[in-house]
Amino acid sequence: MTMIDQRLQKLRARRSGADRATAVATDQQIEILRKQVLGEAYERRAGGKPFTRYALGAMQEVDPDYTRISVETANRVENQLRQRLAADGLDTTYRLQGSVPLNVHIRGVSDVDLLTIGLGSLYYATAGVRAQRGDYSPPLRDTLVLLRDLRRMSEAALRAAFPAVDVDTTNAKAIKLSGGSLARPVDVVPAVWWDTVQYQLSGLEHDRGVSIYHKFDDVTINNLPFLHIKRVSDRDVVAFGSLRKAIRLCKNVKADSEEEGTVIGLSSFEIAGLLYHADLTALRAGAQWELGILAETQRHLDWCYQHPAEAQALMTPDGSRRILDTPEKVTALRRLSMEMDKLLRQVAREQNAVLYLQESPSLESSRRAVEQLIVQ
Known part of the structure; x- marks a missing residue:
């Protein structure tokens, strides 16, 4: 089984609850099994393009x-x-x-x-x-x-x-x-x-x-938990729902990376804080071109990595502290950024025949290849 097949399998288990079924009542275990058999809408998208399917699935909200x-x-x-x-x-x-x-x-x-x-x-x-x-x-x-x-x-x-x-x-x-x-x-x-x-x-x-x-x-x-929720929610409204998708994408990539041995020491609170500062115009475009959310997430994390002084000055949405307030968190950002680089390149190779022939296309060309695509 390839790495991306394993990630798709883990994503499915995580979203369905199968990864934590023993932590819930028996009747819920049965319901989890039923929903896992039925599958989700994202699993029927991007046929033959597993990296794209993973990126799209990792953005979606959990079953309401x-x-x-x-x-x-x-x-x-x-x-x-x-x-x-x-x-x-x-x-x-x-x-x-x-x-x-x-x-x-x-x-x-x-x-x-x-x-x-x-x-x-x-x-x-x-x-x-x-x-x-x-x-x-x-x-x-x-x-x-x-x-x-x-x-x-x-x-x-x-x-x-x-x-x-x-x-x-x-x-x-x-x-x-x-x-x-x-x-x-x-x-x-x-x-x-x-x-x-x-x-x-x-x-x-x-x-x-x-x-x-x-x-x-x-x-x-x-x-200040309610101020954090309010400010991220308000910004997500302006981003047409794409900010929450970007946060979920990063959290899923972090979860899978850590299971594969790459520890990314950023909390959910800190990941949300970092994406809070992403470009709103680019995120809004993701409401129409969903892979544009991946492109902007990668671009923003790469910018944070390339501009450490500016990135370390970024504040949490509630204004209580700097997000990257320790050297360990700066290292964690670098690891998350590199994971997002790899995912973007693979998605771009699946979507673009010219880039498919390149083992490691540039990040700029990869972003251009996916940021205005509609995936069925």
């Missing part, structure tokens, strides 16, 4: 039914937690964060991050307008104490609510649930609200942050 089940499973966990924690005197509210609500997840069986936000105490920016006006009352209980209790009580509540589920409490930030009666794995992430300066001014929830509890260090970590 799978995403719906992920959200419903998180809701089921939420309902149990809310009731049991309330019975113990702890009020909570819940939100989703991560790749699933942003719709850039690449697995049919994808972990869902469920923020479990303790109420009655929070952190806030003292420079914010509400803080300056004295709008914040003294908390009912110390925030760090609340978070310790929230983590401990959540672990106990989840074990009681889901006796057949594997409740893994060894992770510092999340309680990881899988198997048993759950249709999808769920990561429960204890936190409290963090009222940022901007949130105190706007009152808009996407400006509000969360402080996530680190169990082993007994500290909190400030995050």
